[in-house]
Structure formats: C-alpha cells, structure tokens
Amino acid sequence: MSKLIIGRYIPGDGPVYRMDPRGKLLATFIFIAIVFLANNWQTYAIACGFCLLAVIATKLPLKTFLQGIRPLVWLILFTALLQLVFTTGGHVYWHWGIFSITSFGLVNSIFIFLRFLMVILISTVLTLTTMPLEIAAGMESLLKPLKYLHVPVEQIALVMAIALRFVPTLMDQTVKIMNAQRTRGVDFNEGGLIQRAKAFVPIIVPLFIESLNVALDLSIAMEARGYQDDKPRSRYRSLHWSHYDLYNLGFFVLLTVLLIIFREH
Amino acid sequence: MSFNLVEVNNLTFTYRDEKQPALEKVSFALPAGSWTAVVGPNGSGKSTLTRLLDGLLWPDSKHSEIKIAGERLTKQNVWSVRQQIGIVFQNPDNQFVGATVADDVAFGLENQNFPPEKMQERIEQALAAVKMQDYAGTEPSRLSGGQKQRVALAGITALRPKLLILDEATAMLDPQGRRDVIALIQQLRQDYQLTVLSVTHDADEAALADQVLVLSHGKVKATGTPADLFSQPDLIASLGLKPPFVMDLKQRLAAKGIEVPAEITEEQDLVNYLCQLSSTK
Numbered sequence: 001m002s003k004l005i006i007g008r009y010i011p012g013d014g015p016v017y018r019m020d021p022r023g024k025l026l027a028t029f030i031f032i033a034i035v036f037l038a039n040n041w042q043t044y045a046i047a048c049g050f051c052l053l054a055v056i057a058t059k060l061p062l063k064t065f066l067q068g069i070r071p072l073v074w075l076i077l078f079t080a081l082l083q084l085v086f087t088t089g090g091h092v093y094w095h096w097g098i099f100s101i102t103s104f105g106l107v108n109s110i111f112i113f114l115r116f117l118m119v120i121l122i123s124t125v126l127t128l129t130t131m132p133l134e135i136a137a138g139m140e141s142l143l144k145p146l147k148y149l150h151v152p153v154e155q156i157a158l159v160m161a162i163a164l165r166f167v168p169t170l171m172d173q174t175v176k177i178m179n180a181q182r183t184r185g186v187d188f189n190e191g192g193l194i195q196r197a198k199a200f201v202p203i204i205v206p207l208f209i210e211s212l213n214v215a216l217d218l219s220i221a222m223e224a225r226g227y228q229d230d231k232p233r234s235r236y237r238s239l240h241w242s243h244y245d246l247y248n249l250g251f252f253v254l255l256t257v258l259l260i261i262f263r264e265h
Numbered sequence: 266m267s268f269n270l271v272e273v274n275n276l277t278f279t280y281r282d283e284k285q286p287a288l289e290k291v292s293f294a295l296p297a298g299s300w301t302a303v304v305g306p307n308g309s310g311k312s313t314l315t316r317l318l319d320g321l322l323w324p325d326s327k328h329s330e331i332k333i334a335g336e337r338l339t340k341q342n343v344w345s346v347r348q349q350i351g352i353v354f355q356n357p358d359n360q361f362v363g364a365t366v367a368d369d370v371a372f373g374l375e376n377q378n379f380p381p382e383k384m385q386e387r388i389e390q391a392l393a394a395v396k397m398q399d400y401a402g403t404e405p406s407r408l409s410g411g412q413k414q415r416v417a418l419a420g421i422t423a424l425r426p427k428l429l430i431l432d433e434a435t436a437m438l439d440p441q442g443r444r445d446v447i448a449l450i451q452q453l454r455q456d457y458q459l460t461v462l463s464v465t466h467d468a469d470e471a472a473l474a475d476q477v478l479v480l481s482h483g484k485v486k487a488t489g490t491p492a493d494l495f496s497q498p499d500l501i502a503s504l505g506l507k508p509p510f511v512m513d514l515k516q517r518l519a520a521k522g523i524e525v526p527a528e529i530t531e532e533q534d535l536v537n538y539l540c541q542l543s544s545t546k
C-alpha cells in the first residue's frame with residue numbers, strides 16, 4: 001500500500017509547487033485531451049518532450065515517478081500488446097489465426113504505450129505536487145459555474161475535503177480492528193480466496209459501524225461549531241493566480257499549437 | 266459584580282420514542298467566570314444537558330427556559346447564541362474537521378464568514394495560545410489525542426466565546442495528556458474570561474471547580490462546592506466516583522486522628538503540611 005504513490009503528495013519547492021491548483025488541474029485536463037492530437041513521430045516526440053519538462057519542473061527525483069508507474073506497467077504493456085496483435089495493415093511480419101504483427105500494429109502499440117505513459121506522468125506531476133485539499137479547493141473553484149444549475153458545489157467540496165481528512169483515520173481503525181481480530185485467532189493470509197474474503201467480513205462490519213459513529217459525532221461537532229450549509233462561508237485557503245500559472249498555461253497552449261501544426265492531416 | 270452567564274430553569278427533555286425523560290426539571294445557574302463540574306453516573310443526562318445548552322436539542326415544552334447572557338435561547342437566535350458557546354467533545358478524532366491543524370482552527374471562522382485576510386493572524390494566535398504553533402500544517406493522524414483536544418480548544422478560542430463546555434474532553438487521554446489539557450483550560454479561562462461547564466468522571470478534575478452539579482437519572486441530585494460534596498462519602502460512592510486523592514487522604518488521616526486543616530486542598534500544600542507535621546514531632 002505504501003508503495004502506491006499515485007495520489008500521494010510529496011513536499012517540495014520546484015516551480016510546479018508554486019502554481020495554482022486550478023491551473024494545474026486545467027493543464028492536466030488539457031494535456032490528457034490534446035495528447036490524442038498526436039498521430040506521428042514528430043508530434044509524439046514533442047508531447048514526450050513537454051511531458052519530461054513538466055517532470056523536471058517538479059524538481060523531484062525521477063525515481064519517484066518510476067515508482068509511480070511501476071504498479072501500472074502491466075496494464076500499459078497489456079494494452080500495447082493488444083494493439084500490437086490486433087492491428088492490421090502495412091507490412092506483415094508474423095501471422096497466426098486472428099493474430100498478426102504488422103508494421104502498423106508495431107507503430108500503433110508504441111504510440112499507445114507512450115500516450116498511456118504520458119497521461120500517467122502528467123497526473124502524477126499533479127498529485128505529487130498538490131495537496132489533496134488543494135486539489136479539492138481547485139475543483140470547487142473550477143466547478144463553480146455548476147452552482148447555477150443548482151449543483152451544491154461547495155457542499156460536495158466540503159464532503160470531499162472531510163473524506164480526504166478521514167482516510168488515514170479509517171486506515172488506523174482498520175489496522176486496530178485487524179489486530180483485534182488476529183488476537184481472536186483470525187488468520188487473514190490463510191486458505192483459499194473465499195476463505196480469505198470471508199475473513200474480511202469481521203473487519204468490514206465494525207469499520208462500517210465505526211464510520212457511522214464518526215459521521216454522527218462529526219455532524220454534531222460541525223453544527224456546534226456553527227456550520228450551516230445554506231449560509232455563505234469565507235475561505236481560509238484562498239487561491240491566487242501568479243506568474244507561474246501564466247508559464248504553466250502558456251506552456252500547454254504552445255504544446256497544443258505545436259501538435260496541431262505537426263500532426264498528420 | 267457578578268451575573269449569571271447561564272440560567273437554566275425547569276429543563277425537561279425526552280428523546281423521541283423514549284418514555285423516561287433524559288432530563289427532568291433541571292434548574293441551575295452558572296455565574297460568569299465560574300467553573301462548574303457536572304458529575305453523575307453513565308446515562309444520567311450529562312451529555313444531553315450540554316446539547317440542550319447549545320441548541321442542538323430542544324426541550325419538551327415552553328415551560329423550560331435556557332438563558333445565555335440574559336437572552337432566552339430560541340430557534341430564531343440559536344445561531345447567534347451558539348457563537349458564544351464552544352464545546353469540546355469526548356472523542357478527539359470525531360470533532361476534527363480540517364485536513365490540517367490550521368484548517369481545523371479555520372473551520373469555525375469560515376462558518377462565521379470571518380474576513381479571510383484576518384484569518385491567518387487569528388489562527389496563529391489561537392495556536393500559540395494552546396502551544397500548537399509548530400503544528401499548523403500537521404495532519405490530524407500525526408497528532409496525539411491530547412494535541413487534538415488542544416487544537417479543538419484553539420478552534421474555540423479563535424471564535425472568542427463566553428462559555429466553554431467540555432463533555433468529558435479529557436476522558437480518552439492518558440494521565441499526562443489529561444493534566445496538560447486541564448492546565449491549559451485553566452489558563453485559557455483566565456486569558457479569555459471564560460465560564461466553564463465541564464462534564465467529567467474524574468474526581469480530581471471536579472475538585473478544581475467552583476461548584477459541582479450532581480446529576481442522577483436526569484435530575485439534579487445535589488449542588489455545592491467540591492469540598493462540600495466530597496465530604497459526603499455516601500453520596501460520592503453512590504455516584505461511582507472515587508474522591509479526589511487529596512480529599513481521600515485527608516479523610517483517611519482524619520480516621521487515624523490526624524486532622525488536616527480544611528483550607529488545604531492542593532496536593533503540594535498537603536505534602537508541605539505533612540512534612541512540617543513530621544518535623545515538628
């Protein structure tokens with residue numbers, strides 16, 4: 001669990017850390033969308049270059065990113081492999097039943113592999129350099145227009161922030177319950193799949209009850225501290241645009257332009 | 266001049282679908298600046314009382330009256346009255362709303378629509394008052410129970426309330442954490458002129474109060490100074506409380522023929538007195 005670095009924040013001081021979470025969220029979404037514009041060697045090279053620049057701008061060691069990719073490497077390879085054996089067209093290198101390796105397939109699978117890799121890298125840049133709380137605040141700010149459609153954006157954002165706050169607490173709780181069940185002789189690593197799944201019932205049930213208790217207590221505590229869901233609230237974490245965000249968004253606009261120019265029409 | 270910050274008259278409350286009222290005809294007053302301990306066995310209605318004072322529950326009938334700072338608590342003024350009250354609950358985790366210490370202190374300020382540009386200063390000041398200034402960016406999962414309760418106190422003092430209610434706020438802490446938090450509350454009480462209502466099972470904590478309110482089966486069974494109450498061993502035993510260490514020792518000494526003067530109520534004074542006693546012999 002501790003190896004999984006997707007969604008984990010690591011404190012640092014690279015330029016990416018100075019950027020506003022709204023800008024970073026936008027840039028991430030832009031990148032994920034425009035990476036589909038790439039369709040030849042030139043455009044993939046440009047996109048990869050930009051992606052590497054973003055990684056470098058975090059000033060985090062490359063090792064951190066490799067760790068982030070590792071759990072997903074099989075998924076990426078599998079997708080690329082499917083692409084490889086099912087794409088037809090071009091020169092045929094190898095053929096067996098419905099499977100074939102062709103020059104188109106080879107190129108396509110490399111492209112898919114790169115696209116996947118870049119999307120993961122860029123999302124990792126976002127989550128490594130932005131606290132979950134800031135991501136929630138950024139989302140809230142970006143989704144504000146939805147308020148006019150009567151979507152309770154602020155309430156949803158608060159729920160998200162509280163959920164994030166309670167993840168470690170419930171993790172601790174889970175460990176406590178598991179230890180309590182172990183002392184009663186439950187073995188979580190023994191037996192077949194069904195037996196193991198069964199062993200988790202005595203964890204899930206107390207955990208569920210505990211979360212309900214927490215929710216009840218918390219709602220009373222929030223009311224006692226003056227929370228009213230229909231009243232305007234001021235914000236401690238106000239978001240500020242800076243010149244770093246100009247660089248950030250400018251960078252992705254430039255990338256979009258380059259991809260449009262160099263892609264195969 | 267002392268007035269009553271809180272006046273409660275004839276308070277009766279029954280939970281939905283319950284036959285027995287959880288509180289029945291409870292009346293008492295909290296003089297401004299005083300410290301009142303509420304003691305009583307489990308289920309005697311102590312927590313229910315704190316919820317009613319904050320308008321989180323409502324009494325059965327119009328004949329019950331709760332006055333805070335001279336104003337009668339109604340559903341119309343509950344939000345403004347609530348701004349004058351801060352509650353620290355028993356479980357440190359289940360009242361910690363923010364993802365970091367500073368965010369949690371900010372929560373109450375945000376709810377009052379406090380100007381954002383003044384928030385940082387208020388938060389730093391409140392954290393310094395509870396000696397948590399070095400933890401502003403820390404996540405709650407990295408704090409001890411006592412530290413979380415101190416953050417809860419910072420969140421309350423940042424709002425400058427008049428009444429501080431503690432519902433067994435130290436019950437889940439280890440002895441050292443408990444002593445620290447109690448010492449801190451005494452300090453905050455002086456610095457911010459707080460009136461304190463503290464629900465507790467801890468006799469040593471109750472002994473610090475100016476007055477003690479004893480609840481039993483939803484009724485006020487006794488009121489008085491800690492010295493009064495703890496000199497009634499039968500009453501104390503019937504509540505399942507152990508008398509505070511000093512009082513207990515004094516009573517046992519008295520039983521052995523050593524009368525300790527009544528004005529000695531602190532452990533250190535008693536130690537000094539006993540040392541002096543043995544050296545004069």
Ligand SMILES: Nc1ncnc2c1ncn2[C@@H]1O[C@H](COP(=O)(O)OP(=O)(O)OP(=O)(O)O)[C@@H](O)[C@H]1O
Pocket residue numbers: 280281283287305306307308309310311312313314
């Ligand atoms: N939500 C509820 N619904 C129904 N009955 C309740 C509810 N909460 C408490 N009660 C009942 O009301 C009575 C008083 O409860 P309360 O929690 O005020 O006691 P307490 O003195 O705080 O006890 P403890 O020392 O255990 O905290 C108890 O009989 C309890 O069972």
Ligand SMILES: [Mg+2]
Pocket residue numbers: 311312313432
């Ligand atoms: Mg209680």
